[in-house]
Structures are given as structure tokens and as C-alpha cells.
Amino acid sequence: MKPIVKSYLAEVNLGTGTVGAGQNINIQDYPQLRDIYITGIQVFDANQVAISPQGKTVVPTLTGITLTLMDKFNMEMIFQYPTFDLNSANVAGFYRDINPFYLQLTKSYITVLDPTGLSSNQSVMLNVFYVTAADWKKYSSIYVRK
Amino acid sequence: MYFMLLLLTGKNTVQFMYGNNITAPKLFRLRVPLFKTEDAAGASGLGNVKYFFPDTPVLDKSTIVGIEAHLSTQSALLGDITRYENGKQNVTVLQAQNIFVTIYGEDKTQHFASIPLVSLFPNNAGTNKRVNAYFGKINTAMSYCMLSNPTGTELQDKYFVNLTFYYHPKN
Numbered sequence: 001m002k003p004i005v006k007s008y009l010a011e012v013n014l015g016t017g018t019v020g021a022g023q024n025i026n027i028q029d030y031p032q033l034r035d036i037y038i039t040g041i042q043v044f045d046a047n048q049v050a051i052s053p054q055g056k057t058v059v060p061t062l063t064g065i066t067l068t069l070m071d072k073f074n075m076e077m078i079f080q081y082p083t084f085d086l087n088s089a090n091v092a093g094f095y096r097d098i099n100p101f102y103l104q105l106t107k108s109y110i111t112v113l114d115p116t117g118l119s120s121n122q123s124v125m126l127n128v129f130y131v132t133a134a135d136w137k138k139y140s141s142i143y144v145r146k
Numbered sequence: 147m148y149f150m151l152l153l154l155t156g157k158n159t160v161q162f163m164y165g166n167n168i169t170a171p172k173l174f175r176l177r178v179p180l181f182k183t184e185d186a187a188g189a190s191g192l193g194n195v196k197y198f199f200p201d202t203p204v205l206d207k208s209t210i211v212g213i214e215a216h217l218s219t220q221s222a223l224l225g226d227i228t229r230y231e232n233g234k235q236n237v238t239v240l241q242a243q244n245i246f247v248t249i250y251g252e253d254k255t256q257h258f259a260s261i262p263l264v265s266l267f268p269n270n271a272g273t274n275k276r277v278n279a280y281f282g283k284i285n286t287a288m289s290y291c292m293l294s295n296p297t298g299t300e301l302q303d304k305y306f307v308n309l310t311f312y313y314h315p316k317n
Contacts, residue, residue, distance in 0.1 A: 003168065003211065003281035009246070009260035032259065048264040050243035053194055055295045093268055093276030127261065 040129035064114035170312035215266035
């Protein structure tokens with residue numbers, strides 16, 4: 001578990017309509033998460049967060065949801081990774097380090113594989129660990145593999 | 147890593163490193179009150195209520211290398227600290243699900259925005275303790291705990307959030 005230089009809690013809402021199997025939901029734009037290198041991520045369900053800061057209820061289960069993260073070249077750097085394994089409570093308290101890449105958040109998305117247990121207007125909470133591009137030279141040595 | 151830490155702390159911190167992690171020479175437990183003196187009861191209403199950290203000079207401009215929350219037991223959700231401390235209540239694992247922590251850096255910008263409090267509580271306390279390695283120099287006066295969309299029922303009594311900061315003091 002590498003040091004966390006900065007973090008931001010992002011929220012992906014499932015929308016007001018019926019949640020469908022195979023549905024992709026893009027992550028909205030967060031100004032704080034533009035021009036960043038992502039270094040790690042955590043995902044939460046209703047056992048950790050009851051109500052999001054935006055007032056939405058949080059999904060009760062993560063087993064039917066995957067996460068895809070794109071870089072600035074539109075490459076799928078993380079493709080359909082099960083969000084259940086990004087919840088620290090399910091992996092002995094660890095959070096995932098990511099080999100840093102320049103994140104393009106607005107083209108990244110979650111995929112609902114199975115809507116069982118999910119309801120409309122619920123949110124998936126993503127705690128994104130990052131270093132801003134402006135600070136990257138200062139902190140990049142933390143993330144070099146040795 | 148070594149050069150960056152030298153840059154930030156001004157001293158050789160290699161001796162404090164263990165694998166990916168950095169050991170901390172000092173720990174400080176901070177109790178953040180989830181009430182204001184003018185509150186008659188728990189806050190309620192839409193939106194979020196901020197409760198700022200007490201001024202804590204010992205942590206200001208220190209380089210923190212980890213943050214851990216301490217929560218009390220509620221029903222089957224086991225905590226790691228007593229419910230009552232000097233007659234005042236500590237937040238339980240269940241109540242913590244509505245609380246977020248935002249920490250500012252010494253540059254007065256948000257470094258850690260809305261960390262869910264439960265995520266700072268070591269999983270399976272006592273068996274698999276993992277302290278999240280939040281790292282950097284912080285500004286306690288601007289940092290706060292946030293109660294999300296309170297209904298007025300969760301925290302009617304006056305509660306405290308317990309956070310332990312693992313840190314290197316400033317030189």
C-alpha cells in the first residue's frame with residue numbers, strides 16, 4: 001500500500017431509470033480529477049457509507065458491478081475489474097495500488113453486470129487516490145517499482 | 147521515495163521506512179467534537195454539516211504518514227474504543243457510516259476530500275489492522291468532519307470522532 005498523496009471521493013449514480021444488465025454508466029466530470037495520475041482506488045458499499053455527500057443512498061452490493069478506467073489515449077488500462085475486490089473490507093483492509101497512469105475520468109465507466117439488489121438512484125462511491133500532473137515529478141519516485 | 151521525504155521533512159527518513167510503508171515516530175489521537183456549543187440537539191436537515199477539527203498545533207505542518215479512526219461497538223459491529231470517555235460518547239461503527247473526513251494540506255487546498263470515516267477504521271479490528279497511508283503536511287484548522295444529510299436522530303447526544311494521526315514532527 002503506497003502512500004496516498006491526495007484523494008477524492010467520486011460518486012457514480014445509477015440514474016433514475018431502471019437499472020439494466022450490461023448497462024455502462026460513465027463517471028461524471030470532477031474538476032479536481034482532471035489532469036491527474038491515478039495511483040490507487042477504493043470502492044465502498046452501504047456497509048461503509050449509508051448516504052453519500054450528495055444525499056444518495058449507496059449500493060448495498062458490489063458483486064454485480066465492474067469498473068473500467070481509461071487513460072488519456074483512450075486505452076482501457078483497467079478493464080471491467082470487479083468493484084467488490086476494490087472494497088477494502090473484502091480484502092483484509094488493503095486498498096489497491098495502481099501503476100500510475102494519466103486518468104481520463106469522463107471516459108471511464110462502471111458496468112452493471114447484474115442489477116439484482118440494485119435500485120435506481122443509488123450510487124457507487126469511488127475514493128480515487130491521485131497525484132496532480134503538476135506535482136507528478138515531485139512524487140513520482142514513490143511509485144517507481146524497486 | 148527517500149529524496150522526496152528528505153525534501154518534505156528536511157531530514158533523513160530512510161530509517162523510518164519499512165517496505166512500501168513509512169514508520170511514524172509519533173502518534174497523536176485527536177477527538178473531533180460532532181457538535182457546536184449552540185446546538186441544543188443533533189443537527190438535522192438536507193445537506194451536510196461540517197464540524198471543524200480543534201486547533202492542533204502539534205499536527206500543523208507535520209508530515210502525516212497514516213490516519214486511523216477509532217469507533218465504538220454497536221450491536222454486532224465491533225469497535226476498538228470504549229463508548230464513553232470522560233462521560234462523552236464516541237462515535238460507533240454504525241454512526242460512522244454517515245460521517246466523512248476532509249483534510250487540508252499546508253497549502254490550504256483539499257488534499258483528502260470526503261474520506262468515509264469507516265474506511266479509516268482498520269478492517270476486523272485487532273486481527274487485520276491496516277492503516278491507510280495518507281501522506282503529507284496538513285492544516286488542522288481548515289480540516290473537518292462532515293455529517294451527511296443528518297436527520298437529527300443519529301447523533302442527538304454530543305459525540306466525538308476519534309482519529310489517530312501517525313506523523314513525523316516538523317524539525
